[in-house]
Amino acid sequence: MTKQGSGVYRAQRAYFERAYATGDHGWPTEGISPMVARFLRRARGRDRRVLDIGCGEGRHAIAFARGGDRAVGVDLQPKALARAREAAARGGAACGVGFVRADVFALPFVSAAFDVVLDYVCLHHVRRRDTGRYLEQVAPLLKPEGYFLPSCFSTKFRHHAGERRTRDWLVHHGHYDRFFRRADFGAIFGRAFEILEITEDRDGLYVFHNVLMQKKTSLRAAVR
Numbered sequence: 001m002t003k004q005g006s007g008v009y010r011a012q013r014a015y016f017e018r019a020y021a022t023g024d025h026g027w028p029t030e031g032i033s034p035m036v037a038r039f040l041r042r043a044r045g046r047d048r049r050v051l052d053i054g055c056g057e058g059r060h061a062i063a064f065a066r067g068g069d070r071a072v073g074v075d076l077q078p079k080a081l082a083r084a085r086e087a088a089a090r091g092g093a094a095c096g097v098g099f100v101r102a103d104v105f106a107l108p109f110v111s112a113a114f115d116v117v118l119d120y121v122c123l124h125h126v127r128r129r130d131t132g133r134y135l136e137q138v139a140p141l142l143k144p145e146g147y148f149l150p151s152c153f154s155t156k157f158r159h160h161a162g163e164r165r166t167r168d169w170l171v172h173h174g175h176y177d178r179f180f181r182r183a184d185f186g187a188i189f190g191r192a193f194e195i196l197e198i199t200e201d202r203d204g205l206y207v208f209h210n211v212l213m214q215k216k217t218s219l220r221a222a223v224r
Contacts (some may be wrong), residue, residue: 006127011079011171011175012125012174012175013076015173016080017175020083023177029057029083029087030059031059034199034201036063036118036120039116040063041087044069046065046067048070048115050064050069050116051074051114051118052071052072052073052074053074053117053119053123053130054074054104055084056083057087058073058084058088058097060073061073061084061088061097063172065093065097066096067091070097071096072099073100074100074104078125078148081100082107084099085099085211088096090107090198103135104126104134104138107137112143114142114143114146115146117142117147117149118136118149118184119149120151125178126149126176128168139192145215146214147212148186148193148211148212148213150211151209151210153209154181155181156166157207158205158207159172166181168181182198182209185198185213192216193215195213196213196214197212198210198211
């Protein structure tokens, strides 16, 4: 997540600090998303460099490490990282995964360091006006033809039955939420990435877009 910027981000950081302090937050801590599971089956490989942005308790980074990849998870919350390290140790993946405290707007990695980058789910907590800053950090980290797998709230997502919105973002209980249409991914990422697949996952009122993209070789990573 991010600690920079406006009071929205400060409030958001406090929200996630409380969530990870209790562990009673409602998002998955074990298992992996269907999109990631399919990717691991189709794109088998060993010793790839994998970055998991906003890794939380580390479930996706650990899954890649178990498959033989070298994974690193980043999150701003120390308690999330502590839980991720414990989960890696329990699952026998500790030797293939590391966890680093970092801000998505100041990622401490060199360009073209990774074969795969995941974001489950940081981007939809980045203010719309800061999308360019996000891309300037994330896109250069991938090697040409590297894979990017973000997951974001769909515009169909509802926090509660009867929720009505007149725009594609809101501040909810201290955190910023942005909601995406399928077409948004092409508009945001299409210059630097080829979009290979978009799926929609639904869990009751919670609806997410999961996207598989591949970085283009003919263009430098660019931002729209």
